[in-house]
Amino acid sequence: MKIATVATGGIGGYLAVRLAKAGHEVATIARGAHLDAIQANGLTLNAHDGTHNVAPWIATDDTREVGEVDAIIFGVKCGGLDAAAEICRPMLGAGTIVIPFLNGVEASDRLAQILPEKNVGNGVAFISTTISAPGVIGQTGEFNKFVFAERDSSPSARIDALREAINTAGSNAPPTDDIERELWSKFVLFSAVSGVTAAARCTIGDIMANDALSDTFRAIIAETAALGRARGVKLPGDIEADTWAFAQGLPAPMRASTAVDLEHGYPLEVEWISGAVARLSKEAGLSAPVNTTLYAVLSPFKDGRG
Numbered sequence: 001m002k003i004a005t006v007a008t009g010g011i012g013g014y015l016a017v018r019l020a021k022a023g024h025e026v027a028t029i030a031r032g033a034h035l036d037a038i039q040a041n042g043l044t045l046n047a048h049d050g051t052h053n054v055a056p057w058i059a060t061d062d063t064r065e066v067g068e069v070d071a072i073i074f075g076v077k078c079g080g081l082d083a084a085a086e087i088c089r090p091m092l093g094a095g096t097i098v099i100p101f102l103n104g105v106e107a108s109d110r111l112a113q114i115l116p117e118k119n120v121g122n123g124v125a126f127i128s129t130t131i132s133a134p135g136v137i138g139q140t141g142e143f144n145k146f147v148f149a150e151r152d153s154s155p156s157a158r159i160d161a162l163r164e165a166i167n168t169a170g171s172n173a174p175p176t177d178d179i180e181r182e183l184w185s186k187f188v189l190f191s192a193v194s195g196v197t198a199a200a201r202c203t204i205g206d207i208m209a210n211d212a213l214s215d216t217f218r219a220i221i222a223e224t225a226a227l228g229r230a231r232g233v234k235l236p237g238d239i240e241a242d243t244w245a246f247a248q249g250l251p252a253p254m255r256a257s258t259a260v261d262l263e264h265g266y267p268l269e270v271e272w273i274s275g276a277v278a279r280l281s282k283e284a285g286l287s288a289p290v291n292t293t294l295y296a297v298l299s300p301f302k303d304g305r306g
Helices: 010-021 032-041 078-091 107-112 157-168 179-199 204-208 211-230 239-248 257-264 274-283 289-301
Strands: 002-006 025-029 043-047 050-054 058-060 071-074 097-100 121-133 136-150
Touching (some): 010 050, 010 071, 010 157, 097 107, 107 121, 121 179, 136 157, 136 179, 179 274, 204 239, 211 239
Parallel strands (some): 043 136, 071 097, 097 121
């Protein structure tokens, strides 16, 4: 397959290395020092199973050099979605599928407002990766799962082809019959991890050791799950209890990317996490006081502090 990664950050870079090693033609879209390093030395992945280095088919910041591809792995910060979507246009063919792996639950709808809807899929990633140095992707832990589908979860040959490519490349892309359920199941957890670790400047371990933070965390889980159900998402009836149980088993030092971005003065994705729960709950006639409060607390920092 011909596959492009837009951009080649933690998720895109991880998949770019795996897929290129498996023999697929991978175009890595990047910029600045990261692009310079990829062009000079290839793209490196430090993973649980060792260090891997590949020379991508193309490494560029100009998608016009790439041409039409079969699939685009779309993994950018939520605030960069509009601009990144526009640069995908030269790579779109009639059958190209764009799979978003972003935080929150609105990326696919936002993409479909910019790109032809026939080219837009939906997806959710379960992996911990980052750009650890220019040209180098670091993975924390062994877990990696990429769940994706057409927007309506209908059977699809192009989805099957990309899923097979990822699975045979040594990663994990299981099938799903309900991509919205998968997306919201992660969001129920992530909205809590993001909101509390950022607003309280704390870790999962801090949350578990503090009754007030634990209560806040569980309240966010409940609000986000209620919103999903109100929007027609078929969430499991025990998702609140299961999510809390899962959270208790997370590594104590863990915190969300929102908390890390806040610490470094980077722009926050709060509009599409706590802010989204608050906004969408209001539209649905629901009350989400905890998410609304955490959005208020974090919103002064949403554009970063330099």
